[in-house]
Ligand code: HEC
């Protein structure tokens with residue numbers, strides 16, 4: 001059997017699995033919740049099938065290759081800064097540092113968001129400047145405060161590594177190239193999914209999966225605490241941009257956020273609503289890592305966010321009691337997904 005035919009067979013098999021998965025995971029269409037006269041999508045379980053673009057189907061050899069690239073510091077100038085260096089699988093695929101540190105200890109201006117469930121993001125980055133995971137993946141390589149390497153040089157470097165040349169031949173039928181690097185990393189990222197949390201099991205019928213505090217917290221989340229206005233749908237995000245008046249922390253004096261992309265006044269200081277899945281693993285919080293704990297985030301929102309001329313009108317002082325804050329926290333803890341088994345791959349020579 002030629003390699004092409006074999007590959008095609010694999011793709012069909014994976015496709016069939018995806019269809020089967022979709023059958024089971026075709027969820028009852030999420031209803032909506034009425035808040036401030038707005039009908040917002042209800043929170044609910046994630047679809048069991050991850051969205052996968054037609055142009056970059058996932059199959060095992062590609063995912064394996066992408067995983068090696070994700071953990072490989074040789075994608076950076078000093079051969080030490082891998083994707084995993086800032087999106088650490090042991091810190092919820094995020095960065096426990098306030099802002100990321102790249103090659104030569106250069107500080108970035110923003111906190112690294114989690115790679116969990118990025119497959120579900122219609123746009124990437126805090127300001128939404130990248131459209132797809134494929135587009136996003138090659139960005140950090142050339143970013144001077146991240147991997148500080150050129151695309152030409154990384155391709156040349158990887159071509160000299162026999163194990164990579166071999167796998168590129170097998171997966172893409174070509175020498176190492178930038179497009180393949182992007183596609184393989186994106187394919188791997190689409191397997192990094194946080195799901196099947198106590199919350200999911202609770203709404204799917206296992207009432208006991210969430211404790212009473214978390215159940216009360218969920219009611220607050222969908223009601224008086226107003227969280228669902230922005231953190232809605234199965235991935236707990238509306239995929240929109242809002243200004244919460246988060247205090248500027250980290251090395252930047254000012255971060256205009258979404259404004260950098262749209263140049264619209266109303267978008268000054270607005271950032272993408274992040275997922276809240278596995279949120280207990282990904283401290284610190286916010287685009288600049290301004291808050292170390294979820295308690296601090298809840299106190300901040302309880303106070304109606306921070307003073308800012310562009311503050312979202314959806315943010316208002318909440319007047320939560322101490323017990324209600326504890327309930328809200330219990331609910332956020334119930335969003336911790338099933339642990340993902342992630343062994344660090346052996347890198348090719
Ligand atoms: C030096 C640290 C660093 C390295 C190395 C790094 N990243 Fe990031 N990553 C960040 C930061 C910081 C952001 C947020 C930047 C922004 O929003 O402007 C980010 C954003 C992302 C996002 C967007 C997530 C979202 O929800 O919007 C993805 C996906 C991602 N990185 C994947 C990768 C991949 C893949 C690699 C390796 C090729 C990589 N990163 C290397 C720090 C890093």
Ligand code: HEC
Pocket residue numbers: 221225226227228229230231241242243244246270271272273274275276279282284285286287288294297298301302312314315328
């Ligand atoms: C107006 C929309 C909106 C509302 C309402 C809202 N959030 Fe958010 N949330 C966001 C945005 C946008 C960010 C990122 C802001 C930033 O970094 O500047 C965020 C960030 C967070 C974070 C940090 C996530 C991370 O990965 O850093 C947590 C936790 C959080 N929100 C929980 C809540 C809770 C709990 C509520 C209800 C009490 C709530 N939010 C209400 C839009 C909203």
